[in-house]
Amino acid sequence: MPSASAPQMSEAQLKPDIPLRPRDAASLILIDREGRDFRVLMGRRHMGHVFMPGKFVFPGGRADPADGDIAAAAELIAQDEQKLMAGMGIRATRRRARALALCAIRETYEEAGLFLGSAAGNAAKPASIHPDWQAFAARNLMPDLSVLRYVARAITPPGNIRRFDTRFFIAFRDAIADHLPEGTGPSGELEELCWLSFTQARSLDLPSITLTILKEIEAQLRDDPALSPGLPVVQFKMRYGRFVREIV
Numbered sequence: 001m002p003s004a005s006a007p008q009m010s011e012a013q014l015k016p017d018i019p020l021r022p023r024d025a026a027s028l029i030l031i032d033r034e035g036r037d038f039r040v041l042m043g044r045r046h047m048g049h050v051f052m053p054g055k056f057v058f059p060g061g062r063a064d065p066a067d068g069d070i071a072a073a074a075e076l077i078a079q080d081e082q083k084l085m086a087g088m089g090i091r092a093t094r095r096r097a098r099a100l101a102l103c104a105i106r107e108t109y110e111e112a113g114l115f116l117g118s119a120a121g122n123a124a125k126p127a128s129i130h131p132d133w134q135a136f137a138a139r140n141l142m143p144d145l146s147v148l149r150y151v152a153r154a155i156t157p158p159g160n161i162r163r164f165d166t167r168f169f170i171a172f173r174d175a176i177a178d179h180l181p182e183g184t185g186p187s188g189e190l191e192e193l194c195w196l197s198f199t200q201a202r203s204l205d206l207p208s209i210t211l212t213i214l215k216e217i218e219a220q221l222r223d224d225p226a227l228s229p230g231l232p233v234v235q236f237k238m239r240y241g242r243f244v245r246e247i248v
Contacts, residue, residue: 022155022165024096026104027060029151029217030114032173037197038221040214041173042204043112043190056204058213059111059190060104060166066130067106068099073118074146076101079230083150083248084167087235098145104169105143106132110187113180116148116171117141135186139178147175149227152216154209157238168213170220170227212236 030041042056075081076097084097105116110132120142129137136143152168173195180186184193196204198218202211216234224231235246 020158020160020163022163024063024100024103025061025164025166026063026100026107027058027166027168028104028108028116028148029058029168029170029213030108030173030176031170031217031221032195033225034173038218039195039197040201040217041112041193041195042201043184043194044192046189046191054205055207055210056201057190057207057210058168059108059185061107061111061189062164063099063103064106064132065099067102068095070102070130070133071142072098072102073120073142073144076145076148076150077229080148080150083233087153087248100167101145101148101150101169102143104148104167105145109135109185111185111190112193113182113185114176115139115141115178116144116175117177118144119177141177144175147171149229149231150233151220151231152213152233153235153237154213155237157243170217172227209236
C-alpha cells in the first residue's frame with residue numbers, strides 16, 4: 001500500500017512501458033420493443049470504480065476463456081459466428097467466438113441480474129459447473145446464443161493502461177427468461193439500471209464510444225426493426241493515429 005504522502009496518479013496518467021494487446025470483451029445491448037418507441041437498458045457504473053466511474057454504459061466486461069466451454073441451449077447464428085471468427089486473424093476458433101457471446105450473457109446477469117436463456121431439461125447441477133454460471137443452472141436455464149446479433153466492435157487505442165477488444169451484441173428484452181428480484185446484478189458494478197428511449201439515453205453521461213455505438217444501433221433498428229440475421233457489423237479502431245469506422 002502506498003504511503004499517505006506518495007503522489008497518486010490517475011489511470012489516465014499511467015502509461016504501459018510496452019504496447020498492450022487488447023483483451024477480449026463483450027457487451028450486450030438490450031432493446032425493449034413492446035412500447036411505441038424502442039427503449040434501451042443502461043446502467044451507471046459505481047463511483048468507486050477507477051475505470052469510467054459514474055458513466056452510463058451497457059452491461060459488459062472482459063471475457064473469461066472458460067466461457068467458451070459452457071453448454072448453450074442454442075448456438076450463435078452462422079453469419080455472426082463467421083463474422084466473429086473472421087475478425088480474429090490467426091487466433092480464430094469457434095470456442096473463442098462462443099466465449100464472447102457467452103461473456104455478454106454472463107456479464108448481463110452479473111451486472112443487471114438478467115438471465116438470457118431457455119429451459120434446460122438436463123441442466124448441470126450448480127455445484128458441478130463454473131461458479132459464474134451456477135445461477136443459471138439453479139433455475140434450470142441454459143444460455144441461449146441464438147437470441148444475440150453481433151452488431152459492433154471497438155478496440156481501445158494504444159497507449160491506455162487498459163485495452164479491450166469489445167464485441168457488441170444486441171438482443172430484445174423478450175429474450176430474458178428470468179431476473180433477480182433485487183433489480184440489479186450480484187457484482188454491484190452497475191446501479192441505476194433503467195430502460196430509456198434513445199433520446200433519453202443520448203442525454204446521459206456516456207463514454208464517447210458508448211454514445212457512438214448507441215447512435216449506430218438506433219440507425220440499424222430504423223432500417224431493420226426485426227434485427228434480421230446477417231446484420232452489418234460496424235467496427236471502430238485506431239489507424240494512422242485516428243479512429244476509423246468500417247462496415248463488415
